Amino acid sequence: MVPHFGERVYNRKVSNMVLSSMEVEAAPEAKPLPPKPKFEPLKPHEMSDGQFQFRKVSVPQHRYNPLKKAWMDIYTPIYEQMKIDIRMNLKARKVELKTRPDTPDISNLQKCADFVHAFMMGFDVVDAIALLRLDELYVESFEIKDVKTLRGDHLSRAIGRLSGKGGKTKFAIENATKTKIVIADTKIHILGSFANIKIARDSLCSLIMGSPAGKVYSKLRAVTARLAERF
The missing domain is CATH 3.30.1370.10 (K Homology domain, type 1)
Structure with a gap:
């Protein structure tokens, strides 16, 4: 049965009186959040539990003399700019690469390995060095x-x-x-x-x-x- 207009007004007044008589609990004050922790970025050798990463690139017989002539052109950007240790293992005939404590990025090791490998394939140093500079090559x-x-x-x-x-x-x-x-x-x-x-x-x-x-x-x-x- 639909209530009369007067009954609806009366019911609304009663409900308002009940609400006003109820005590509204005060919300507890929000505690300030603790400051965000600041962590120093991990160094490459720390990412691998303090162990250094290695790469080895084989030297074909026909690229041995060109490597000897262009050694300083290959060594300088790898050691000074990419902060990667490099040496020639004469016994195994391989170029060995290793990360250092001050290596800024772990990906530098793979870039250097790709650079040396490109030189072994026959590319000139001036062309292969682009692999160190650009990511999309x-x-x-x-x-x-x-x-x-x-x-x-x-x-x-x-x-x-x-x-x-x-x-x-x-x-x-x-x-x-x-x-x-x-x-x-x-x-x-x-x-x-x-x-x-x-x-x-x-x-x-x-x-x-x-x-x-x-x-x-x-x-x-x-x-x-x-x-x-x-x-």
Whole structure:
């Protein structure tokens, strides 16, 4: 049954009187929060329970003399700027890297190992040192036989197509894709960013499959123009 208007007004007055007669408990005062703890950042050797991290990079026979000539160019940025200890183990023929107590970042060790490894692949020091400066650089390697099985004169002609007359084709791909390419016999190493490596690899694979250099150049122009528009 719906209450009459007068009854509703009366009920509201009674409820207000009951509320006013009730004692409202005072809320307890909020205690101030304790200050946030401040922790000093851990040093690299402290992250691994005080143990130093190591890396070893093998030195191929044909890179032994170039390493000897460029040793100071490799040693200086690693030891002075990245704060990583480096030495050449003549008996094992390996370059050994180790963190120090004053190494600012644990990732410096892997960067230095990648830098030395890139030099062993055949890259110049001035090109490989970019691996220490930039984070988004990688080295990708593949062989001609991974793309197409070639033997004898066919393999020699494929290597010739990759380089071009006086290295013209290789330099054109490097300049268009902003990468560095090393052709060591049947192995190919590409240094650059992920997207640029893909473009350079596609161009090199087209040359291996038998495409003429002119056709590869025109494709490169179209792809690089598209990349320039994107950025």
